[in-house]
Amino acid sequence: MAFLNPAFLSALALAGIPLIIHLIRRRKLVVIHWAAMEFLRQSQKKQKRRLRIEELILLTLRMLIVALAVLAFARPVLRALGIPLLSNNTRVYAVIVLDNSYSMEYAGTDGKTSFERAQLAADDIVTHVLKQGDAVSVVLLSDKPEALVGAPSYDLKLVRQRILAAKVADRATDYLAGAQAVSRLLNASKNPVKEVYWLSDDQEAAWTESHKDSARVIWGALGKDARLTWTSVGPGTSDRENLAIQTPIVGRELVTPHLPTRIETRVVNSGSRPRNDVAVNLLIDGKPAGATRTSVPANGSAMVQFMPLFNTAGAHVGRIELADAKHADGLVRDNSASFVVRCRDRIRILLQDTHPMADSTRSESLYLLTAMAPNDAAASLSPKLHNGQSFGSLNLHDYDAIVITGVSGLSPNDRAVLSEFVRSGGGVLLLPGAETDPRRVSADLETSGLLPARIGARRTLPDENSITLHPDTIPANHAALGIFRDTSVMNLASPRFTAYYPLEPIADETNANATRVILRFSNGDPAFVEREVGLGKVIIGASPMGGAWNQLSLKPVFVPLVYQLLSYLGEGATSHRNLKQESPFFVSLLLTDANKPVRVTTPDNKTVSQNSVVGSQGVTFTYSSTGQAGVYRLSVVGSNRTDSFAVGLPTGESNLTYTDPGPAAEAAGFPSGRLVVAHTPSQMLASINRARYGAEVWRPLIWLIVPLLFLESLLAQVWGRRG
Numbered sequence: 001m002a003f004l005n006p007a008f009l010s011a012l013a014l015a016g017i018p019l020i021i022h023l024i025r026r027r028k029l030v031v032i033h034w035a036a037m038e039f040l041r042q043s044q045k046k047q048k049r050r051l052r053i054e055e056l057i058l059l060t061l062r063m064l065i066v067a068l069a070v071l072a073f074a075r076p077v078l079r080a081l082g083i084p085l086l087s088n089n090t091r092v093y094a095v096i097v098l099d100n101s102y103s104m105e106y107a108g109t110d111g112k113t114s115f116e117r118a119q120l121a122a123d124d125i126v127t128h129v130l131k132q133g134d135a136v137s138v139v140l141l142s143d144k145p146e147a148l149v150g151a152p153s154y155d156l157k158l159v160r161q162r163i164l165a166a167k168v169a170d171r172a173t174d175y176l177a178g179a180q181a182v183s184r185l186l187n188a189s190k191n192p193v194k195e196v197y198w199l200s201d202d203q204e205a206a207w208t209e210s211h212k213d214s215a216r217v218i219w220g221a222l223g224k225d226a227r228l229t230w231t232s233v234g235p236g237t238s239d240r241e242n243l244a245i246q247t248p249i250v251g252r253e254l255v256t257p258h259l260p261t262r263i264e265t266r267v268v269n270s271g272s273r274p275r276n277d278v279a280v281n282l283l284i285d286g287k288p289a290g291a292t293r294t295s296v297p298a299n300g301s302a303m304v305q306f307m308p309l310f311n312t313a314g315a316h317v318g319r320i321e322l323a324d325a326k327h328a329d330g331l332v333r334d335n336s337a338s339f340v341v342r343c344r345d346r347i348r349i350l351l352q353d354t355h356p357m358a359d360s361t362r363s364e365s366l367y368l369l370t371a372m373a374p375n376d377a378a379a380s381l382s383p384k385l386h387n388g389q390s391f392g393s394l395n396l397h398d399y400d401a402i403v404i405t406g407v408s409g410l411s412p413n414d415r416a417v418l419s420e421f422v423r424s425g426g427g428v429l430l431l432p433g434a435e436t437d438p439r440r441v442s443a444d445l446e447t448s449g450l451l452p453a454r455i456g457a458r459r460t461l462p463d464e465n466s467i468t469l470h471p472d473t474i475p476a477n478h479a480a481l482g483i484f485r486d487t488s489v490m491n492l493a494s495p496r497f498t499a500y501y502p503l504e505p506i507a508d509e510t511n512a513n514a515t516r517v518i519l520r521f522s523n524g525d526p527a528f529v530e531r532e533v534g535l536g537k538v539i540i541g542a543s544p545m546g547g548a549w550n551q552l553s554l555k556p557v558f559v560p561l562v563y564q565l566l567s568y569l570g571e572g573a574t575s576h577r578n579l580k581q582e583s584p585f586f587v588s589l590l591l592t593d594a595n596k597p598v599r600v601t602t603p604d605n606k607t608v609s610q611n612s613v614v615g616s617q618g619v620t621f622t623y624s625s626t627g628q629a630g631v632y633r634l635s636v637v638g639s640n641r642t643d644s645f646a647v648g649l650p651t652g653e654s655n656l657t658y659t660d661p662g663p664a665a666e667a668a669g670f671p672s673g674r675l676v677v678a679h680t681p682s683q684m685l686a687s688i689n690r691a692r693y694g695a696e697v698w699r700p701l702i703w704l705i706v707p708l709l710f711l712e713s714l715l716a717q718v719w720g721r722r723g
Contacts, residue, residue, distance in 0.1 A: 017066065054719045061712040065705055072701040092134045093152055093191035095182050095226070096122050099141040099200035099233075100166060101173040102629075103653050106201065106242070106331040108235040115168050117233040118199040121684060122163045125197050126156050137185050138163060141200065142171035143650070144627065145181035152189055170333075170629035171581070172650035173206035176215050176668075179222050186225040194226035197684075201234025204659040205652045207668065216669030223671035230661045230677045231684040235330065240656040241271035243278065243296065244334035247648030248320050250578060252479055252564065254571045255343050256380035257311050259563075262483070264305040265320050265337060269296040270655040279323035282306045285316055291323075310343040315577070315644040317631050334654045338631050338646045340577040346382040347570040350399040355406040355435050356387040364405045364433065367546030367553040371562040381566060390414055396421040400570035405544065406433030409440045415448035422450060423534030424618045425588045427569025430540040432501050433547075446506075452515055452531035452540045456502035466496040469527055473520035479576075480568030481518055481528075490560055495551040497521065500543040505529050535588060535620070537569055577645040581627055585645045589619040589636065597637045598623075603630025603647075612636075 104115035122138070130136060135152035136159050139145050148162050178198075186194050200206070209215065222228070234240075244267070251262035263282070269275050275296045282290035290306040310316055321336030322328040328335050349372060353365035365385055372381040386394065391414050396402065402421070407430050410418065422428055428450070432441070438455035445451035461467065471492045474481045484492040503526040508514035511532065518539070519528040530539045545562070546553040552561075572588060579585060589598075589612055597609045598621050612621040623632070626647045634643040662677045678684035 054715070058712065058716055058719070061708060061715070065708050065712065068701050068705050068708070072705070076701075091191065092130065092193050092195055093186075093189045094125070094130055094134060094136045094195045094197060095185050096125060096136060096138045096163070097141050097178055097182060097196065097198040097200070098122055098138060098148070098163065098166060099173060100169050101142045101171050101206075101653055102168055102333050102649060103173065103203060103331065103656060104201055104234075105168050105333050106235055106240075106656060108239060108330065113168075114201045114234045118231075119163055119166065121199050121231055121233060122197070123160055124684075126160050126163070129197075130156060132156070135189070135191065139178065139181050139185070140166060140169070141173065141175075141178040141198075142169055143174035143177055144171055145178050147181070147185070150185070152191075168333075169627075170649055171627065172653040173200070173203055174209050175200075175206045176209040176212075176218065179210075179215075179218050183218060183222050183225065186222070196222070196226045196228045198228060198230045198661075199233050200230075200661075201656070202232050202658050202661050203234075203653075203655070204657040205655050207659060207664050208652075210664070210668040219665065219669040220671065223669075223674040228665075228670070228675045229684065230665070230675060232661070232677070232679045234656070234658070237658045239330075240658060241273065242269075242329050242331050242334070242654055242656050243275060243322060244268045244270070244331075244651070244654035245280075245320055245322065245337040246651050247337050247578060247580070247646075248318070248339040250339060250341055251483060252567050254347070254567050255310055255341055256346060256567075257313070257343060258309065259380050260307040260309055261341060262305060262307055263318070263320075263339065263341075264303055266301045266303050267294060267296050267322075268301040268651070268654060269298060270657060272298050274298045274300075278302075280304050281321055281323055282308065283319045283321070284308055284310075285318070289318070310341060313343050313345045315642065316341045316343060317644055317646070331654065331656070334649055337648055340631065340644045340646045342577060342643075346380060347401065347567060348399045349381055349383040349566055349570070350386060350394070350396070350402045351383050352386045352388070352391070352402065352404045353406065354389045354404060354408055355433060362547070364431070364544050364546040367558075368403060368405065368562065371545075371553075371559045372566065381563065391417060396426065397424075399426070400572060401427040401429065401566050403429045403431065403566070405431045406435055407431065407441055408433070408435050408437055410444040410448065415444060415450075419448040419450055419533075422536035422538060425535040425572045427536055427566075427571070428538045429565060429569060430538065431544050432541065433544050436501065438501060450531075450533055450538050451506055452538050453503035453505045453526060453529040455540075456504065458499060458501050460499045461497075463496075463498060466498045467500075467521045467523050467525075468493045468496055470520050470522045473517070475516065475518060478518055480564045483564065484557070484561070490557045491555075492519075492557050492561070493522070494557065495555045497543055497550040497552075499549040500525070500527075502526075503529050503540065503542050506531075535618075539565065539569065579626055579645060579647050581629070581647060581650060582624075583626060583647075584622050584624040585626065585632070586620065586622045587634070587643060589621055589641065590639075591619055593636050593639050593641060594619045596639060599635050599637060601633040601635075603628050603632065609637075 098118055100115060104118065105113050107113050126136065135154055136149065137152055138149040138159060140148050148166060149159055153159055182196055210219065246266040246268060248263055248265040255261045267278060267280060277293050278296055279291065279293050281288065289308045292304050294302045294304050296302045317338065317340055319336055319338045325335035326332055351365055351368055353363060356365065357363040369383055369385060372383040390411055396417055418428065432455065438457060442451060442454045469492050471484050471487055474485050476482060476485065484490055487493060505515050505517055505526065515529065515531045517526045518530045521527050527542050528539055530537060543549050552558055593612060594614045595611065597611055599607055599609050600623055601607050610623065612619050629647050629649045631644060631646050662675060665675055666672055
């Protein structure tokens with residue numbers, strides 16, 4: 001126990017006043033022997049003993065009342081176990097951790113968001129807890145913490161202004177990242193008395209990284225350096241219902257007019273009750289373009305899909321949102337998600353038939369030409385047929401993708417121009433044929449750096465042992481073939497193959513992930529192998545796409561397969577336009593745009609300028625500051641080139657499931673007894689005072705004095721009258 005006003009303890013001497021009065025008032029009796037009173041001596045002894053006991057009880061009560069009154073004025077406090085108490089003159093270094101992840105925009109039943117409550121609580125700490133002479137830093141908490149006030153500041157007014165001006169970010173929460181940021185600040189301070197005030201909405205997902213064994217060292221060191229006061233500012237545990245729209249997935253990055261594009265998203269329900277008949281709307285360029293309804297189970301999700309048409313070329317900005325998104329639930333920010341689709345007038349395809357047949361109806365190129373432009377679809381894929389084994393005087397940059405059938409070798413000049421085409425962003429599809437020389441083709445492609453897989457000797461199978469394609473081997477995230485994993489609509493496993501060339505994927509020493517098998521046969525052998533080369537891509541097939549080797553060209557899946565592969569290869573040197581946070585956006589520009597500034601308008605309408613880069617890969621532009629969710633717009637100064645891309649919110653942050661920070665912090669390695677948890681701002685202030693100065697007990701002492709005074713008065717009256 002300690003005392004806030006220890007000087008008053010000297011007044012404990014006043015507790016001796018009742019004793020002094022008692023001694024003074026004792027009467028000195030004169031003994032007179034009186035024979036008539038001798039017979040009462042025995043009864044007098046008993047009465048005298050009783051009176052002495054009563055006087056001692058009253059004396060004790062009076063001394064106790066005086067002592068308790070003196071102790072109350074001295075303001076005793078109970079010391080928390082293992083935590084040193086602070087005096088009013090102690091200077092403190094405090095770190096305020098303010099969670100500004102986007103879940104903090106959840107509006108509770110009181111009409112305030114979690115972030116607004118956190119700001120008010122932080123303001124209370126600065127105004128009512130910290131004193132002039134205390135130093136303070138402020139950390140904005142997310143998966144990428146930011147020091148709002150880094151170096152310890154003694155200007156509490158400035159700190160208040162920055163706290164009240166802070167904004168919610170588009171990021172997720174990571175308590176371990178926050179603990180690391182706070183530890184760095186604490187280690188840089190020489191102040192021996194350090195405190196941390198943590199204001200958050202207590203999401204379960206925020207502790208994910210803290211479950212790792214390595215996190216125990218960080219949380220343990222933080223607990224040794226400072227006392228932690230954790231304040232819950234989020235909604236109540238029963239008031240955390242939330243629906244969220246995840247980042248839309250576009251069926252392919254590049255689309256063409258008059259060809260429907262699959263756009264889908266997942267509606268996630270992190271609440272404890274199912275949400276039935278949820279209306280979801282699609283908007284393209286700000287105009288309604290579709291609507292659907294779905295039911296989402298409790299703590300589950302449901303997929304919704306749209307198939308819009310884009311009739312004009314250019315970058316189109318879309319949004320999928322809940323109907324009445326502003327009032328669907330307490331967290332508005334994740335009730336919609338934006339996306340960007342680039343629509344090109346046509347995809348220019350060069351189809352080179354190295355061994356054309358005299359009877360064109362038997363030529364593989366005929367099957368491919370028909371697949372590229374069935375009926376009136378020539379506006380989407382615009383193929384040009386070129387017969388012969390050499391490109392001759394063709395300018396490959398006039399095309400978006402190149403298909404070579406019956407590949408049998410490349411001249412040195414063709415190897416050079418084809419390599420330059422791919423490295424600058426072009427796409428190539430290589431299909432073998434009966435005249436293919438596996439060794440020569442492998443050597444020529446390897447020399448040019450374009451080889452995805454070495455070609456083995458042709459294998460021919462009897463009809464009864466024919467093989468099929470195996471859709472389950474397609475990578476789930478592959479932009480071209482991913483849609484074929486679902487065989488209920490297009491069954492890629494229906495064509496049978498009786499001849500193929502075995503493919504042995506090569507290892508790229510400069511990029512371990514450059515080469516991958518994107519489809520296998522039912523016997524496990526690769527059917528298509530892809531390799532990234534520079535800014536472009538090369539895909540090699542194990543079998544032709546037409547002729548007597550397989551049934552592929554005779555099946556309904558043939559046309560969609562050709563479209564998906566060529567649309568994918570024809571994208572050009574452009575990264576995906578629908579990105580995750582911190583993923584860079586990359587685009588290849590025309591040579592005429594070299595050295596021209598590129599202006600980027602961010603989702604909050606701020607404009608930044610950055611120059612393009614001229615190198616061996618041509619004119620390229622990369623933008624990496626993609627921490628903010630929403631739509632970014634690009635324009636090249638002095639050119640009519642414009643573009644757009646979208647960045648989505650981190651999906652896990654929409655799950656508001658609560659977890660108690662006390663047990664969670666101790667499980668992560670925070671020392672027991674160094675953490676105080678408050679569930680309201682008022683509890684926070686009280687807990688801070690208890691943690692700083694201990695629990696004051698003067699009020700209980702006053703309440704104890706009152707009944708003791710009453711008891712003393714009652715006993716004095718009863719015993720005094722009787723005496």
